[in-house]
Amino acid sequence: MTDAFLTNLAFYVISFCVIAGGIFVVSSRNLFHSAVFLVFTLFSVAGIFVMLSAYLLAAIQVLVYVGAVAMLMIFGVMLTTQLSNVRIRYMNEQVWPALLICAGFLALLVYGLTDTPFATGNVAAPVEGAKAIGTLLMTKYVLPFEMVSVLLLAALVGAIVIAKKD
Amino acid sequence: MIPLSHYLLLSAIIFGLGVVGVIISRNLIKLLMSVELMLNAANLVFITFARWYGDPGVHIFVFIVFVVAAAEAAVGLSLVIAVFRRKESVDVDILRLLKG
Amino acid sequence: MFELRGLIDTIWGWIAGLLADIGLSAGLVQLIGYAIIAAVLFGVIALVVLFLVWWERKVSAKMQDRLGPMRVGWHGIIQTIADAMKLLQKEDITPKNIDFPIHFWAPVITFVAAFMVYVTVPFGKGLIVADLNVGVLYIIAITTFTVIGLLMAGWGSNNKYALLGGFRSAAQVVSYEVPLTLSLLGVIMISQTLSLGTIVGQQDGFFKWYVWRQPLGFVIFWIAATAECNRTPFDLPEADSELVAGFVTEYSGMKFAMFFLAEFLNMFTASVVAVTLFFGGWMSPFGPDFGPSWLWFFAKTFFFVFVLMWFRWTYPRLRVDQLMGFAWKVLLPLAFLNILLTGLGIYIFD
Numbered sequence: 295m296t297d298a299f300l301t302n303l304a305f306y307v308i309s310f311c312v313i314a315g316g317i318f319v320v321s322s323r324n325l326f327h328s329a330v331f332l333v334f335t336l337f338s339v340a341g342i343f344v345m346l347s348a349y350l351l352a353a354i355q356v357l358v359y360v361g362a363v364a365m366l367m368i369f370g371v372m373l374t375t376q377l378s379n380v381r382i383r384y385m386n387e388q389v390w391p392a393l394l395i396c397a398g399f400l401a402l403l404v405y406g407l408t409d410t411p412f413a414t415g416n417v418a419a420p421v422e423g424a425k426a427i428g429t430l431l432m433t434k435y436v437l438p439f440e441m442v443s444v445l446l447l448a449a450l451v452g453a454i455v456i457a458k459k460d
Numbered sequence: 461m462i463p464l465s466h467y468l469l470l471s472a473i474i475f476g477l478g479v480v481g482v483i484i485s486r487n488l489i490k491l492l493m494s495v496e497l498m499l500n501a502a503n504l505v506f507i508t509f510a511r512w513y514g515d516p517g518v519h520i521f522v523f524i525v526f527v528v529a530a531a532e533a534a535v536g537l538s539l540v541i542a543v544f545r546r547k548e549s550v551d552v553d554i555l556r557l558l559k560g
Numbered sequence: 561m562f563e564l565r566g567l568i569d570t571i572w573g574w575i576a577g578l579l580a581d582i583g584l585s586a587g588l589v590q591l592i593g594y595a596i597i598a599a600v601l602f603g604v605i606a607l608v609v610l611f612l613v614w615w616e617r618k619v620s621a622k623m624q625d626r627l628g629p630m631r632v633g634w635h636g637i638i639q640t641i642a643d644a645m646k647l648l649q650k651e652d653i654t655p656k657n658i659d660f661p662i663h664f665w666a667p668v669i670t671f672v673a674a675f676m677v678y679v680t681v682p683f684g685k686g687l688i689v690a691d692l693n694v695g696v697l698y699i700i701a702i703t704t705f706t707v708i709g710l711l712m713a714g715w716g717s718n719n720k721y722a723l724l725g726g727f728r729s730a731a732q733v734v735s736y737e738v739p740l741t742l743s744l745l746g747v748i749m750i751s752q753t754l755s756l757g758t759i760v761g762q763q764d765g766f767f768k769w770y771v772w773r774q775p776l777g778f779v780i781f782w783i784a785a786t787a788e789c790n791r792t793p794f795d796l797p798e799a800d801s802e803l804v805a806g807f808v809t810e811y812s813g814m815k816f817a818m819f820f821l822a823e824f825l826n827m828f829t830a831s832v833v834a835v836t837l838f839f840g841g842w843m844s845p846f847g848p849d850f851g852p853s854w855l856w857f858f859a860k861t862f863f864f865v866f867v868l869m870w871f872r873w874t875y876p877r878l879r880v881d882q883l884m885g886f887a888w889k890v891l892l893p894l895a896f897l898n899i900l901l902t903g904l905g906i907y908i909f910d
Binding site: 353360 | 587590591659661662665692693694697698700701702704705707708711712715723727730734737752754
C-alpha cells in the first residue's frame, strides 16, 4: 500500500518533469536552453526506465544521451550561434497546422491505446540485469550487434570526414 | 501499480512533442533534438512492453536504437557544422538550393 | 564490534518507532528515512571535502618546506571552515549580460552530480545506501554530468575566456572518459558483475585484490582519473599559474565555492572508485574481519587522495597537444590491449 503510494508519486512527478522538459525543448527561444532542457528530459526518461526496472538501459540512456548526444548538441549550439545572440527565429509559419496535425495524431494514438485490449495486469518478472542482456547480445542477437558496430564505425569516420575543414 | 496505458500515453505525448518540434523548428540543431525526443518515446514503448511481457530481446532492440541515435546525432551535427561553414547559418529556410 | 551498521540500524529503529507513534503512515516514515540518509551522507561527504581542502594545503606546504595554515585551530584544522564562512559572506557578483539561469544552475549541477555518485559506494560492511546492480555503470553515467556543468558554466558566463576554458575542459574530460571506462571493463570481466557491493565482497584477502590481476587496467584508470579531475599534470583548463581560471572565471562567492568543493569531491570519487574496484574497498589486507571496515575504507581512500596531491606538487604540466595525443594514441590502445589480455587470461586460467 505505502509502496504503491511512493511508486505512484514518483511516476507522476517524473512524468511531469518529462513532459514539461519536452515542452521547453520544443518551445524555448534560446537554443542553449533547449539543449539543457533536452538533458533534463532525457534524464527524466531514464527515471521512467528505472521505474520499469530496466536499470541497465537507464544507465546506458544517461551515459549515451547525457554524456554523448546532448553534449554533441551543446557543442553544435556553441559552434553555430553567437554568444550574445542565441535567440533564434524558432517557429516557421507552419505552427498552427503543425499543432493541429499533432493533436489529431495524438488523438489517434490515445484512441488506439484505449481501444486495444492489452494483456494488462499480468506483469512479467523483470528482466535480470546486465548478464541476461549481455548473453543475448553475444548469442542470439550477435548479427545485429555486429552490424550496429559497423554502423557506428561508419558514422564515426563519416562524421569526421564531413566536419573536417577542407 | 501504474497501468500500462499511462506509460504508453506518456510516450505518445513525448512523441507528439517531437513531431511538433520537427515541423515547426527553423533551426537544424533543434530539429535534431526533436528527433531525439521521438526516438526516446519509441524506446519508452519498447521498455514498457518488455516489462509487461518479460522478453529480454526487446532490451536488445532498445540498445540498438541507442547506438543508432548516437550515430545519427554525430553525423547530423557534422552535417550541421558543414552547412554552417558554407552558409553562415543553420536556418532550415535558407537551405533551398534544390528549389531553384 | 566496531562496525557502524548495527548502530545505525538501532538508531533508525528508534526514530522510526518514534515517528510511527506520532501517527505517520509507513510510506511517510520511509520517505523521511530516505531524507535522513541523504542528509547524513551529505554531512559526511561535506566534512570529508572540508578536510581534503585543508589537507591539500598542508601537503603542498610540507612539499615546499612551508608550514601552511597554522592560525585557526590546531595546525589550522578549521581554516577551511573559516574560508567557507568568508565565501558565504562575500558578495555574489553576477556579471552583466549573462545567461542567468544557465550561469546559476551550472555550479549546482556540477556539485549535485559529484555528490550523487556516493549513493552506490560501499563505505563499510553493510554501509551502502543502495547496492545498484548496475553500480559501476551508474557512477560512470552520473559523472558525465560534470561535463554538462562545465559547458554551462563556460557558456553562461558570457566571457570568452570562460567559454574557451569550458571547451577545453569538456574536450579533455570527454577524451579521457573513453580510456577510463574501458580500463574498468577488465575488472568487470573478471568479477562478472556491475554491483560495487559484490565486487568488494569478492576481494576478501590481500592477494584477491583486483589490482594484482589488473595492474595495467589500474595504471590506465589512475592516469585517466587524474585527467578527469583536472589535476596536474592534466590541469590545462585551469592552469591557475598561467591562464585565467578557465570556466570559473566569472564566478564568485558561494557559486565559486561549489565549483571548488565539487573539484575536491571528484578527486575523492576517483580515489573511492580506485579503492573499491582495485584495492578491495573496505576489506582489510588481513581478511574481512580485521578492524573496523569503514576505517580501512577511509584510510585507503585518503592514501589515494594523497597520491593525487603528490602528483600535483611533483609533475610539470603537459602541453595541450600532448594531452589529447596521450589520451587517444597511448591510453586508448593500452586499454584495448588490457581488455584483450584479460579475455585471454580468463580463457586460459578459468
